Structures are given as structure tokens and as C-alpha cells.
Amino acid sequence: MKKIIFVFAALCCTAALSAQEWTPLFNGKDLKNWKQLGGKAKFEVVDGMIRGTTKEGTPSSFLTTKEVYGDFILELEYKVDPDMNSGIQFRSESRKDYRNGVVHGYQCEIDPSDRAWSSGIYDESRRGWLYPMIYNPDARTAFKKGDQWNKVRIECFGPSIHTFLNGVPCANLWDDTTLEGFIALQIHAVNSSVMAGKQIYWKDIRILTKDVEKYLTCQCCLAPEIVGIPNKLTPDEENDGWKLLWDGKTTEGWRGARLDGFPEKGWVIEDGILKVLKSDGGESTNGGDIVTTRTYKDFILKVEFHITEGANSGIKYFVDPAMNKGAGSAIGCEFQILDDLRHPDAKLGVKGNRTLASLYDLIPAPEDKVFDIDKFNVAMVIVKGNHVEHWLNNKKVLEYERNNQEWNALVAYSKYRDWPNFGNHVEGNILLQDHGDEVWYRNIKIKEL
Numbered sequence: 359m360k361k362i363i364f365v366f367a368a369l370c371c372t373a374a375l376s377a378q379e380w381t382p383l384f385n386g387k388d389l390k391n392w393k394q395l396g397g398k399a400k401f402e403v404v405d406g407m408i409r410g411t412t413k414e415g416t417p418s419s420f421l422t423t424k425e426v427y428g429d430f431i432l433e434l435e436y437k438v439d440p441d442m443n444s445g446i447q448f449r450s451e452s453r454k455d456y457r458n459g460v461v462h463g464y465q466c467e468i469d470p471s472d473r474a475w476s477s478g479i480y481d482e483s484r485r486g487w488l489y490p491m492i493y494n495p496d497a498r499t500a501f502k503k504g505d506q507w508n509k510v511r512i513e514c515f516g517p518s519i520h521t522f523l524n525g526v527p528c529a530n531l532w533d534d535t536t537l538e539g540f541i542a543l544q545i546h547a548v549n550s551s552v553m554a555g556k557q558i559y560w561k562d563i564r565i566l567t568k569d570v571e572k573y574l575t576c577q578c579c580l581a582p583e584i585v586g587i588p589n590k591l592t593p594d595e596e597n598d599g600w601k602l603l604w605d606g607k608t609t610e611g612w613r614g615a616r617l618d619g620f621p622e623k624g625w626v627i628e629d630g631i632l633k634v635l636k637s638d639g640g641e642s643t644n645g646g647d648i649v650t651t652r653t654y655k656d657f658i659l660k661v662e663f664h665i666t667e668g669a670n671s672g673i674k675y676f677v678d679p680a681m682n683k684g685a686g687s688a689i690g691c692e693f694q695i696l697d698d699l700r701h702p703d704a705k706l707g708v709k710g711n712r713t714l715a716s717l718y719d720l721i722p723a724p725e726d727k728v729f730d731i732d733k734f735n736v737a738m739v740i741v742k743g744n745h746v747e748h749w750l751n752n753k754k755v756l757e758y759e760r761n762n763q764e765w766n767a768l769v770a771y772s773k774y775r776d777w778p779n780f781g782n783h784v785e786g787n788i789l790l791q792d793h794g795d796e797v798w799y800r801n802i803k804i805k806e807l
Contacts, residue, residue, distance in 0.1 A: 378573060380433075380564040383423060383541065384408060395420045395452050395461050399545035407561045410545040412442065414554040418482075420447060420461045420542040428538035429570045432512040434563040436468060437505060439556040444468040447482060447542035448512055457483065463539050464488075466512055466521050466529075468558070474498035477510060477521040477528035481535075482544075489529040492728060493752050494581045500526035507561075515570050517587060520580055527579055533586035541565075582752075588630040588662075588800050595803070603650060603659075603788070604802040606630040612648045615679045615688040615789060621645035624792055631664075632790070632799045634671060639794035641687040647791050649679055649688065655785040656741050656807040662734040662800050668700040669795035672718060673737055676786035681777060687791055689774070691781050692718035693737050693748055695797060715750040719772045723748065723755040734800065742807060 383391070386406040394401060397416035402409050408421070427449070438444055450463030462483040469475045477500065479489035491498050500523040502508050511522040517534040520527070543560055566573065577594065585592055589606025603611060607627065609620035624645015626633050637644035654675070661673055677690030694716045698704040704713045708722075715723035715737070728751045729735055738749035747757040759765060761782045774780040790799060 378566055379568075380566050382564050384560070384563040386561075389421070391424050392421050393424055395422055395459075395542070397545070397547060401543070401545070404559075407559045408543065408563075410444070410543065410558045410560075412545055412548045412554055412556045414548055414551055416547065418461070418547045419545040420450075422447070422450070422452070422461070422540045422542035424540075426538050426540050427514075427565065427567065429515045429567070430512075431514075431566040431570060431573060432541060432564075433510065434560055435507045435509045436558060436560045437507050438468055438470055438558040440470045440503065441553065442468075442470065442556040442558055443546045444558050445480065445482070445544040445546070446510060446512070447540070447544060449514060449536045449539040450482065450542055451536065451539045461542065463536055464519065464533075465544065466510060468508075468544075470501065470503065474501060476501040476508070477523040479519065479521065479529045479531050485535075486733070488533060488586055489531045489584055491528070493584055494528060494530075497523065497526050497528040497581060500524050500528065513570075513574050515574055518574075518592075520575060522575070527575070527581040530581040530583045531586055532583065532590075532592050535586075585801065589802075591803065598805065600803050600805045602802065603804050604632060604799075606800065611651055613651055614645070615642070615647040615649045615677075615787075616683070617646070621648065621792075630800055632802075634790065634792050634795075634797050634799075636666075636796040637792075637794045639670070641794070642792050643794060645792050647674075647688050647789050649677055649787040649789045653785045653787050654741075654804065654806065656743060657739075658741075658805045658807065659737075659739045659788060659802075660804075661737045661790075661802050663695055663737055664734045664798040665695060665697050665731055666796045666798075667731070668697050669695075669797050670697070670701050670703055670793040671695040671795060671797040672789075672791040672793065673739070674789035674791065675739055675741065676781060676783045677789045678783065678786055687793070688789055689777050689780070690786060690789055691720075691746070692791070693739055694718045694723075695737070695791070697731060699731075715748055715755045717746075717748060717756060717758065719774065720768055721756050721758055723750070727751075727755060728753055734798075736801075 397419035399413040399419035400411045401421045445465040452459045452461050460483045465480040465482045467478045475491040478491045513520040517532050519531045521529040614621045673693040674690035681689045696714045698713045710722035740747040744761045748755050769780050
């Protein structure tokens, strides 16, 4: 039912486009106004369609437009061999000063495999996945298998990028890395004779470049939003009540957990990233923990974090900085930040309750977490009264109720048993932990409920 609603809503929002004057990018006869870059796979015109055929031992091949486009709405149809991977490049480039001219930029994925990430957004030869379909699993059924045509729609306006597949909203990304570039059809590289000769067809390729904002799909019909612009709120986030907890430039809104001001050492701000620096691996022995200058009650907190190898840190909430004036970290419920593979803390505690995303020393997160140590990951904590949830990369990993007998019993068997009323406070500060290892934070935002 959800898919039917998505399709109907998308059609309603875009009905006015049928009267618009589109510009065809392919004339159905030849490849005039296109050029090939990258590998030597074959592009040809067959029966009014562009056919691409894989070739063994050559890099990914791209049939690119000679024109560049900034704000636009692009539509096309494709059908693809079920064993093949492909994509549609947009706002892409090929520059001599970047990896000897390799094609790079945004790609609308074509993925007939069981993974089913078609119309997710990949950053070709640059940053990798920006909007994998784990962010919108309901849209993974939009792809039509077999010898069927799939219709793609890509909307680009300023930093907003939206993709649709067969009328279903797939990706909703805010990213301003590249605001214009060419459009290209990709034939993915293959390295075996078995994969050579696989084919993909494209047809009805058209673009709208005039009055783009007027014809964007209405906001109610878009996929879940992912923000790829560091330390910035989108208009939708602002309207929804989100606030930045850190502005990406200054220490405003933060102080040391045991200081009136921000620590003079141990923390640095570089390129929109708040970094706790490497020291001796101890709790609060260098710059010390930092906390918000105000307290929070019911909220949704999102924090992007990047762990260096073997690192340990944490995001705490319901923190009372006055509770622990001795050695060690300030006391509060903790979303554990940890390199589970390399830090010994992962093997301590009980049943993994000190691993990444766990409620530290109390409730373990599952082992099958979606996490990439080489990239920024997203921690989210939701507090609604006594109900609390931990999320990692848009997947809920645990939830619990506090202020009850079961919670108090759990605390009684933890390292927090000697702290009065632990975890039961109505409100508290939010904390980023200095545990003597280098960990990076950015996009720290909160929505009070």
C-alpha cells in the first residue's frame, strides 16, 4: 500500500510537467552531442535506443553530454541485464587536475542485484556512497526486474538532489560538493569473460532546465532526507524545529565539563570538524570532556562521528557535571563510540555492553551493526520521557525504559551503582567525551520534543 501511495502522490505532484517543453538529449538516430570518456566499452544506437555493451579488461566507460547542467529535471528509461551494474552520472566532471581526468561525480545507481540499491546516490571515483538505500528500504522494491523498462527521474536544484524510480521516491540528498556538470551513461568495468557482452538500453532521455523550482516534486512526496553539507540545516529541518548544537566554527554553546569555559587544549576545530586529540588513552586526562552550556529534556540528537583506529569516546546525555568532581569522565548515560575490533573495552563489560552504539555498561547493541570506520557515521539518541532509543546509521540498535524497577536493577549491577538516581534525571547536559583518543565530530544537531 505504501508504494502505491508513493506512486500516486508523485504523479499528482508532477502532473503539471506533462505540459512542459522538454529538451531531448538523445535524438534516437545517432550520438550527436555526446562523447565517450573512460573505458572502451561499446555505445551504439539500435532501434531508436542507446545500447551499451560491457567489455572485459577496460575501465568504466561513460557516454557524456557535451553540455554541462546545474539545476534541472532529468527523465529517462532503461532496461538492464540482471547481472550488470550501471549508473547515470549527473553534475559530473572530468578534469586533468583530478586523477588524470577520471570521470567523477554524482551517480544515480542502476543495481538489478539482490542488494536492490537502484536510484540510490553514489559519488563516482570520489567519496563513495552518499545515499545508499539503507536510508529508504521501502524504495528497494521499485526496480522492475527482467526485460522491463524502468523510468528514472532526477531533480537537482541548488544543493537539493532527489531521485525517483518508476514513480517511487528513492533518494533525498542535500550536498553542495558539485553544483553543475555533465550527464553521462555508465557501462561498469568488468574483469571476466563471463561478464563481457552484458547489455543495457536507454531511451526517451529528456531534460528540463527552465523554471526548475516551479516543477520540483512537492515536499510531501520525497524520500527521507540525508544532509551531506557539514554543520548546516536544510530549510525543512529548520521548519521542523532542528537546531545546530555546534556551528562548525566556534566553541559557542559548549564548555569543559569541569570548566567555566572551553578547554584550552585537547580539542581543535579544523575544516568544520570538532576533534578530540590523541593523548594517553585515559578518561578526561587531557582537555577533558565538553558539555553543552544548557540542559535538555525530551529530544532527538544527531551526531556524525569518525573513529580513528583503536579509538574510544562517547556521547553522553542526562549528564550532571557536578555529580563527579573526581578523576575520570563526567557521569551520564552514554552512547558508546568505539573501534570494536581494536580497542580492548569491546571485550569488557557484560555480553558486549561496551561496544559501539551500546548504552555503555548497561545494554549491548547488536553485533550486526552497519558501520564504516573509514567514514563518518551517524549516532542518534531519541528521548521521549522515560523512553530512550539508540540509532546507528539510521537503524535502531536498542531501546529502553528508565525510572522503573527494571532499570534501577540494571543500574545496580553496573559501574554506575554508586551514583544516586543514575539515568533517572528529568533533564541534563549533553557531553562529548575525551577518552585520550582522536575522534572527530560534526553535524551535531538537536530537535527538542
